[in-house]
Amino acid sequence: MPALTSDIRGVVPIAPTPFLDDGRVDEASLDRMTDFFVGAEVDGITILGQLGEAPKLDHAEGVAIARRVIGRTSLPVVVGVSAPGFAAMRSLAREVMEIGAAGVMIAPPNTLRTDDQIVGYYRNAVEAIGPDVPFILQDYPLTFSVQMTPAVIRRIVSENESCVMLKHEDWPGLEKITALRGFERDGSMRHIAILVGNGGLFLDFEVERGADGANTGYAFPEMLVDVVKLNAAGRRDEAHDLFDAHLPYLRYEQQQGPLGLAVRKYVFKRRGIFTSDAQRKPSMGLTAQAKAEVDYLLSRIARVDPRARLPA
């Protein structure tokens, strides 16, 4: 599999991890999900991220999942290797690169505060995984409590040749994209890919600001793909029309923590992709009322986008 470069663009879904009701990894569902993503014409797949419940997997499980997904698709597969220490990060990164991952994603530990601490952390991380492994910088203050200014991101990009992409999920974040693209234009930072996360909540404007696509876990990646394409084709109103039709549900899905994941897994189950919507603990299930709310929201999307119609 070719290594990830800063030319990556389009939609790279963040994959949830399917479990059986007894908590074991569900390989059949994993295969169906991989095939589903391929069918949705995405540009890559990210596994073992926060949404993928990576911290709840042990090392062997994580490697097995990577091996299975990588073995089933020719799409570039990015693997989250965030870990409490560099030894575990290195082990996982080297191992998944050997079996064909296209790159890795690294989130900062929530104890980092000063600019220098953040920059130093990524310097150490690159030293640990090796400078030959392309990595994605994850900037998600809402979950990780680490605040990176555009200037800090520029320092990390400049120091580390292997940083090929920013997973952008600051909130608010539109001006950050504009600032980073400004750095490229004024020559103070080399080009990197910017794919947005945060559930896609601002994708409509983020692509207009210069983002190259989405790297998030929305349960209908088909919509993300279309919005990115419509925007690229200059069909602005149509992009917003489609996005807006999904937004009431997208907002519901993007609730933080185990609830947002529960919604996504429920929809993946309803879509026939997952056998079970089980999470590993600490977990949360949807109440009957929440499920009815999701169903209602999807039925409303389906008036415009039939792909949101659930099987009965």
Place this chain on the structure above:
Amino acid sequence: MPALTSDIRGVVPIAPTPFLDDGRVDEASLDRMTDFFVGAEVDGITILGQLGEAPKLDHAEGVAIARRVIGRTSLPVVVGVSAPGFAAMRSLAREVMEIGAAGVMIAPPNTLRTDDQIVGYYRNAVEAIGPDVPFILQDYPLTFSVQMTPAVIRRIVSENESCVMLKHEDWPGLEKITALRGFERDGSMRHIAILVGNGGLFLDFEVERGADGANTGYAFPEMLVDVVKLNAAGRRDEAHDLFDAHLPYLRYEQQQGPLGLAVRKYVFKRRGIFTSDAQRKPSMGLTAQAKAEVDYLLSRIARVDPRARLPA
């Protein structure tokens, strides 16, 4: 003015504070805003909240604003009295109640952690302001970093007769409303009003879950009023249709911190309510691109709801 009770329902906007470009409080705009809220048929007004830049006002300014708004309307006016200590909280609460406030709102300091610390804080606050002053409990973890479980809210309500309302802005928060209404049904907690905040991002479902209305700073309170009424009338689809038409902009406005406030002030200026969209420092202005995005979003709402059409 009659004191606030747990019967309050409907829409109580959180008012921003208008400043002139030189930073002084803008009294003419304050009057226009008060009249605008009355015209929008809201059920009360909350001033000096977080959105009202209350921490950036000194004591005399805060009291002057309260006096002016209270003097101009017969609607119940709630005054935010959150303060770093109980002496300042008491001074402000006693003073505004004397000039006719209907009640006060108290947010927790962001250093509280354990259940007992939170409950103890409100016990002390009530002792400071006096048990005769009706107060609203503000539960906004995203901004204040204080997490109150339903059981903690029940303890606060049970200990303090003067707690008449919850300003609910937890996120996710739907199940919290359901849990609190369940406490009422099973007799373990007396009834309090629940009005929702968080920019109204989940108002459509929150009223279905049992919320009595909204207590938030959305720049088109007319929409909030309508959604609450449509829901009360059992016209569910219409409520969602109207809400969904606003959601793309509502989401944009609800960006955290000074940016969200900048959007609201910009729209209040465009609607002819505010003379200036100035904030006190630390502040943030909108870039030309952000303004264009807001204009675009409002023009899209206006296709459905003409009230969102801005004067040229």
Place this chain on the structure above:
Amino acid sequence: MPALTSDIRGVVPIAPTPFLDDGRVDEASLDRMTDFFVGAEVDGITILGQLGEAPKLDHAEGVAIARRVIGRTSLPVVVGVSAPGFAAMRSLAREVMEIGAAGVMIAPPNTLRTDDQIVGYYRNAVEAIGPDVPFILQDYPLTFSVQMTPAVIRRIVSENESCVMLKHEDWPGLEKITALRGFERDGSMRHIAILVGNGGLFLDFEVERGADGANTGYAFPEMLVDVVKLNAAGRRDEAHDLFDAHLPYLRYEQQQGPLGLAVRKYVFKRRGIFTSDAQRKPSMGLTAQAKAEVDYLLSRIARVDPRARLPA
């Protein structure tokens, strides 16, 4: 009273605020405390700091305390003006400077994270209080959760001519003093005074590293004065001998939060300075066992330093 300059050195105690049992400010004790500090041959007094329960005072009370202390001594008096917003900070700063304060102290709000946020905050603060008011930068991560690197402190000092002193209470903090003094030596930062806080827990080595003295609330400022003088005189072992005799109690006193303050107020009461050891809420009293522990510790110091002997 002459304005504070970067030449300040020696010991500037952080004063607690004496209250009567009913919560009112105790002016007689305030006078006794002022006289006590003068008698202890300190070099200034800081009032209305965190230890002085400043957030629990309203504006008028704070000003009255400042007026009383300033009126009773010719020592430079520094006033804490930290506030949730710049309007209140400005009001207090201008008012206390007019009645003769030598300067003000400003702590950062606990929401600051990035380097730029911290530097920007002090820029705005100086703009608010005016560039003619000398100020002390308080660096206390343990309490304020704000982490300032030496480079950030250098930026603040360089941007703001009126920054005359660092109240240093980082922990660990010895290398920070060395770094800042290194900046002075290499010409990258002008000289500022560095007085240490953190209860004096590392005063013995901090003065050896280049600190100019102490700015902390230890209940025996006489010891701090002696240690600073012994160190200045090159009598290292004697400085440590005296410091070490006090350390078991000093450590006990330096427990964080209301407990540490309760210990100090108890000792001030036992020393005949305060009438009451009352705190305003949220407060904490000492248990009988804690008082006995303090008494025991002081009796042990008294074997070496008779000033620690309490009246029966």
Place this chain on the structure above:
Amino acid sequence: MPALTSDIRGVVPIAPTPFLDDGRVDEASLDRMTDFFVGAEVDGITILGQLGEAPKLDHAEGVAIARRVIGRTSLPVVVGVSAPGFAAMRSLAREVMEIGAAGVMIAPPNTLRTDDQIVGYYRNAVEAIGPDVPFILQDYPLTFSVQMTPAVIRRIVSENESCVMLKHEDWPGLEKITALRGFERDGSMRHIAILVGNGGLFLDFEVERGADGANTGYAFPEMLVDVVKLNAAGRRDEAHDLFDAHLPYLRYEQQQGPLGLAVRKYVFKRRGIFTSDAQRKPSMGLTAQAKAEVDYLLSRIARVDPRARLPA
């Protein structure tokens, strides 16, 4: 090896992990350290804690260290199994128990806030490792930002039969010990062992309050052993005399983060136990001045306690 029970008492050092200068685990030093602890007459050894740089080890390294220490001593060995998720915690716990660990230690993740979240976390953890594995509850707010009230600890102890000990490192913490022992006396909580951490900074009074000993990384565990014994023998003044002689250095060693660890590793190297004082990254070395400060402090202890005399 017999399982840990609530009868554990005395001193159980928290072991640092020795690395060679190239970052590999140093097995020879590991053996010397194990032998050193045995010679110091401690009552057990805790490995793979925070101080042992556990998050910087990968799974295989952690197990290898456990195997080596357990194989070399008949003392009970406790293994830290804190992990970002329960799968990794379970893997490590089951594996080390099989090779003879006496129990495990579990620290809370720094994202827990409410009482229920904390209690729920330990319920899930016990479910993961199995109810047959004795565990130590680590309560260290300064490092983990999780605040457990005595009532929360009681809930955890009551729900989980396998909780045999509290590693107490709250600060301030004396009243917490008194509260927990009060729960035992009033019959509302069964007895558990309480061993104190926090570098031993309050050991002198903690044992008087009812702690059963120390579970901390002080570089002279011999002193901890003596203080616990002197206190048990009712020789209070002698206990304090010995403790106070060490306190100036103990305070220096107890500086938070990598610095405190650097001090301990430096002393272990000087004492001939470790070959290198290397830390894995993120790491910190001691400056020459810091080393000189440590040497000075130890030379001062050595006047009273010759065990602190370093080889030349």
